[in-house]
Each structure stands twice: as C-alpha cells, then as structure tokens.
Amino acid sequence: KQEVTQIPAALSVPEGENLVLNCSFTDSAIYNLQWFRQDPGKGLTSLLLIQSSQREQTSGRLNASLDKSSGRSTLYIAASQPGDSATYLCAVETGGGNKLTFGTGTQLKVEL
C-alpha cells in the first residue's frame, strides 16, 4: 500500500526566503508525482507534474525534483511571497495509473 509523507507539517517564514518542502513515498513504482496548492476551504491547484522518467520540473519560482529510487520529491520555492501562503500537497499516481495517493500537506505561512 502506497503511503505518502510530507515534512514539515507546518512552516512559517519571512517574506523573501527560499524554502524546501519534502515529500516521501513508500512504493517507488509510480507513474508520476504531482504537487498541488490548496487555499483554505478551496479546491486543488496543480503546480507541477513530474513524470516517472523525469528528474525535475520548473515553473517560475517553483522547482520540483523527483528521486524515484529513494522515494523522495522536493518542492523548492524561491523568494517566497505572502501570496504563497497555502497548504501544499504532494500526490503520487499508482495503482495502474488510476488513483492519486496524497500526503497530508505542508501548511505554509509567509509573513511580511
């Protein structure tokens, strides 16, 4: 059974800091890994998708890496802004490519 863990559970940083969110998964036989952002009480916004054959993806100030063999992914956020405050969720696609298994998220607060 695939299990996904995200560390830390919560993070508070001053504006402008670079930060790293961590995601680990127990079964390395994944199809892809997707990072999402969730604002309070809202749906999920896709940030980055990394296919299993890829090592990293970048979008603007965001960079996500994937190491399948060690079961780890990191989301790097450069020059954090208050608007980045949200919960960040990591999800891996397994089970024949028909389901996502999510971590419990990292709640990020970026302070002025």
Add this chain to the structure above:
Amino acid sequence: ETGVTQSPTHLIKTRGQQVTLRCSSQSGHNTVSWYQQALGQGPQFIFQYYREEENGRGNFPPRFSGLQFPNYSSELNVNALELDDSALYLCASSLRGLYGYTFGSGTRLTVV
C-alpha cells in the same frame, strides 16, 4: 478551455438522507475521479470513471456510488449519510493517465 466545475458548492444534509454531487470535466478529458477530504487531511480516493465504467475504487462502502455520462460529466451519490461523511468532496478530470489531474473547487458537505 473550461476547467472542472462542481455543484453545488455547499450542502447541508441530515443523517440518513441521500445526496448527489455533480461534476463537469475539463474539455478534452475523458476520465473523472472523486476524492473525499476531511478537515486537516489529504484527499482520499473514492473511485474513478473511464468510458462510463468504474475504473478503480478506494476503501469506501457501497453506499458511495457514481456515474459517468457520455459527455464525461459525472455524479457522486451517497446513500444513508453518516456524520463522518461531512467533508470536502473533490472531483478531478484527466486524460487517461496523461498530463496529470485537474481538480474542481469542491463541494462542502455537512451532515447534521
């Protein structure tokens, strides 16, 4: 290109009642998945529909059922509602394993 739309946005039901939630998939997507997200938790996979048939199911009882229509829209039905069914229900569409998942804004269900 329209995204994933869900209705209603909020719903209050009494224990024992039945509820139907609706989802319109993103244009071009042929697969719809449903997830339940309890407060402070990551989303949990309920089931997925592809070509109007169930294509994978999570650990949810049979009183959770669904449909997919020829236009790829979908319904989630829950019978005999329990207090623990109170959660955010998220619909996601995809193109059968390609390009990741696009989520809707969710339906907040409260069972009293």
